[in-house]
Every structure is written in structure tokens, then in C-alpha cells.
Amino acid sequence: MTATESETCDVLIVGGGPGGSSCARGLRDSGLDVLIMDKATFPRDKVCAGWITPPVVDLLDLDLADYARDHALQPITRFRTGIIGGTTIETEYGKTVSYGIRRCEFDNYLLKRCGARTQLGTPLKTMECNENGWLINGSLQAKLVVGAGGHFCPVARELNQDHSSEKSVVLAQETEFELTPEQQSLCHVKPDTPELYFCRDLKGYGWCFYKDGYLNVGMGREGEKQLSAVRDEFTDYLDREGRVPKEILGKFKGHAYRLYGLQKRTIVDERVLLVGDAIGMASPQSGEGIRPAIETGFIAADVIRGCQQDYTKVRLAEYQDKLFQRFGEWSDHPEASLIPATLRQFLGRKLMSTQWFTRKVLLDRWFLQQHVSPLVHG
Incomplete structure (x- = not known):
């Protein structure tokens, strides 16, 4: 179902990637009118090595035989x-x-099945706060805006105008x-x-x-x-x-993309919040961002449901609390270390030549994140 040129919605999700589509899927049967806007038309290319772990399969309730x-x-x-x-x-x-x-296939599949209306090929150009929420592009009225547009998300830029550093x-x-x-x-x-x-x-x-x-x-x-x-x-x-x-x-x-936890970011404000790479959720060790994007999308959906259309910053703060509980809080001094960088690099190269470290730490922990418990949501 395609959105008309001028309308209203309860929740506008800006970005149709895994974070945005997961948020929309989490809001199915909520009674809320959800619209996804994306500047791209799907399927679209996405720079990513492209793999998902079994916890992602379970979280998305993917039928692997059907998908394949x-x-x-x-x-x-x-x-x-x-x-x-x-x-x-x-x-x-x-x-x-x-x-x-393949991300071009995977993202398109998730977007099609999420259940939300879509407005594709439409960039977000302007967002103006008013008494009813947000006026988008001068014609679309939304009560709540979810920024899910990745590293260059315009909603994230709106919330973080004073945080332009490219650190992390x-x-x-x-x-x-x-x-x-x-x-x-x-x-x-x-x-x-x-x-x-x-x-x-x-x-x-x-x-x-x-x-x-x-x-x-x-x-x-x-x-x-x-x-x-x-x-x-x-x-x-x-x-x-x-x-x-x-x-x-x-x-x-x-x-x-931005690594998680290495720089403080504003992720909630009045009638607006961010998910996925719009926050900067990639794993600091591997750069993997699909699982955290999906998880933040579902966590955001749970909080949005509980707000009962009262999208004040105070109510939405629960989302930030849950995000920190799941992923940890921002690091105040990410570069502080008692071990000099050259020594860390020497130790790292030595360890990566061992079978134990490669499997137990590099792969099991950093890339496969087998130590991370499944997300409980809904």
C-alpha cells in the first residue's frame, strides 16, 4: 500500500532498513498508523558483508526454507x-x-512483510515541530518520528547538531x-x-x-x-x-557507520527517537550492525506501544533506559588504556595466530556474539 502525497500518520519511520522495518513489524496490530519513508526505492544496494546469526533468524521469526x-x-x-x-x-x-x-534482498524482504505503509523514493527534507507532533516536508503530519536512516539519517542530524565529530x-x-x-x-x-x-x-x-x-x-x-x-x-x-x-x-x-558506545549521542527527544545505525549501534569489535539495528527496532516498538500516544521526552526516556540495559552505556573515556597502542597491536597479532583466541574470542564472541542472550520483547 502506497502513501498519498498529503496525509497524517501516528508513527513515521524514516528509513526502511532492518531497524526501521523491525520497528514497524513490532507495531503491527497496535492500532497505530505506521508509515515508512525512505529516499531509496527497494530493493536497493547496501554496503555490507552480509550475514546473519541464528539469534537474528529467531528474533525475526524467519522461515529459512521459505526465504531460501x-x-x-x-x-x-x-x-x-x-x-x-x-x-x-x-x-x-x-x-x-x-x-x-544479500542485503538488497534481505532488506527488501523485511520491508515488504513488516505491515506498514510505505513512501519510497522520498527523502526527508524538512521536519518542523508543532503542537501535533512533526510536519514533514511541509505536507505530512506525524505524531512521532523514528529516525532509522543509518549513519546519514536526517533525523539523527536534527537531534545531534552539536555532535558533529567523526570520532568512532x-x-x-x-x-x-x-x-x-x-x-x-x-x-x-x-x-x-x-x-x-x-x-x-x-x-x-x-x-x-x-x-x-x-x-x-x-x-x-x-x-x-x-x-x-x-x-x-x-x-x-x-x-x-x-x-x-x-x-x-x-x-x-x-x-x-558509527561504533556503539564510543561517543555520546542524543537518541530521544520530544516525539522523536532513533534506532539502529542512526544511533551508531555497530559492534566495536566487528562492526556488525544488523542484529543491534533489529533489536533496537523491536525495543523502540515496545516502548512506543506503552506510551499510549503520549510521546513526550519523559515517556520516551524508557527507550534509552532499555537500550542501555541491553547494550551498555556510553563510554566516557573510550581511548583510556593502561596498555600502549603498540603493545596492544603486538599482543593482538600474536593472539590472532592462535586457534584458541581465534575461535573463542575473535569468532565466538566478537563476530558471532554467542555470549549475548536472546532479546525478549513484546
Whole structure:
């Protein structure tokens, strides 16, 4: 169902990604009129390595057999990891610990089934506060606005005009394309084995992921202004090691996201709140943001239901409390450490060459987050 040009809604969600669609899904049967606005038309590209863990599958109540009929769904049973230019380790789980997905398919699937009305291909240009909530783009009246537009979310910019620092921001570049039979014979990345290669200074990592005929190669680094040069060093390494020939790689696309907890952000105010990457929810260790985006969407939906259309800052503060309970509070001094950076890097490189640390910490804890309990919501 498509929204008309001029109307009202109870809840306007700005951004149709996993955080926004999960918030909308959490509000189904609430009696609220929910509208999702996004500047893109779906399906749309999204820079992301693209995998989800079993807790995400459970949280979304995904029917894997149904999803796999029309979408890429690659079971992951092992990982290949290492330092760029160093030795590598293969870690075998003997069972499926994640699923590879294509974000263009996954996000579109979640948006279609969330149950909300949509207004796609429509950017948020203006939002003016009035006695009834917010006037959006001069024509849409909303009682509550949920900012779910990722790192560049216009609602997040409205709430954080005095917090323009790029501290804790990760820049990423990625290419994803379908391999021809000839290219498949030249590529040695196994479908069930994503490959993760960390920079020597441990400020970022590159990845290779082959799923359902599509190859995804990318690089992300914290605070890196010359990412293209680092990316080229990584793709040269892949070529030398015989993993992925450089000449088959497609055009790289860029993206940015903020790591959670490293900078204080305003996430609630009068009749407005933020979810997902609009807050900056990516894991500081792995950069993974799909699960926290989905969880914040459902937590926000629970709080919105409980507000009974009283969307004052005082009532919405419960959302921030629940978010901190789930993910921890902001760090006041994220860079403070008794261990010098050079020593941390030396220890990190040494540890990443051991099977125990690679499995128990790097993979189980940082990337798969197996220690994190399932979210209870609703």
C-alpha cells in the first residue's frame, strides 16, 4: 500500500532498513498508523558483508526454507582468518553458525512483510515541530518520528547538531557481483567459509564472502580518510595469495557507520527517537550492525506501544533506559588504556595466530556474539 502525497500518520519511520522495518513489524496490530519513508526505492544496494546469526533468524521469526526459495541464503560452517600478509587459520564448527545473505534482498524482504505503509523514493527534507507532533516536508503530519536512516539519517542530524565529530566512525568500501563460470574457477573463496583479514594495526579488516554465486569483497577501517589505498593493498594481497584475482573485482561502493558506545549521542527527544545505525549501534569489535539495528527496532516498538500516544521526552526516556540495559552505556573515556597502542597491536597479532583466541574470542564472541542472550520483547 502506497502513501498519498498529503496525509497524517501516528508513527513515521524514516528509513526502511532492518531497524526501521523491525520497528514497524513490532507495531503491527497496535492500532497505530505506521508509515515508512525512505529516499531509496527497494530493493536497493547496501554496503555490507552480509550475514546473519541464528539469534537474528529467531528474533525475526524467519522461515529459512521459505526465504531460501527466492533469496540467497548461504550456510556458514567455518571461517578463514588472519592478519593481512601473515599466516591464516581455518576454524571449523561442524554446524551452521551463520547465514550469508544479500542485503538488497534481505532488506527488501523485511520491508515488504513488516505491515506498514510505505513512501519510497522520498527523502526527508524538512521536519518542523508543532503542537501535533512533526510536519514533514511541509505536507505530512506525524505524531512521532523514528529516525532509522543509518549513519546519514536526517533525523539523527536534527537531534545531534552539536555532535558533529567523526570520532568512532568506520568507513567501508565493498563490491558484490555475480561470478561467471570462468571467474568461479579463478576464485578460491569457499561458499561456506567467509574470509576475514585484519590490518596490521588492528584498526580495520577486509573480508571475502562467496554466497549463492555472488562474491562480496570489502574493507572497513576506523577513521580512515585514505580508504581506497588501504583497500588496494588488501586486494593486491588477495591476488598474490591466489584467493581472488584482482582483475575480476567489480566497482567498489562506499558507506560509513558509527561504533556503539564510543561517543555520546542524543537518541530521544520530544516525539522523536532513533534506532539502529542512526544511533551508531555497530559492534566495536566487528562492526556488525544488523542484529543491534533489529533489536533496537523491536525495543523502540515496545516502548512506543506503552506510551499510549503520549510521546513526550519523559515517556520516551524508557527507550534509552532499555537500550542501555541491553547494550551498555556510553563510554566516557573510550581511548583510556593502561596498555600502549603498540603493545596492544603486538599482543593482538600474536593472539590472532592462535586457534584458541581465534575461535573463542575473535569468532565466538566478537563476530558471532554467542555470549549475548536472546532479546525478549513484546
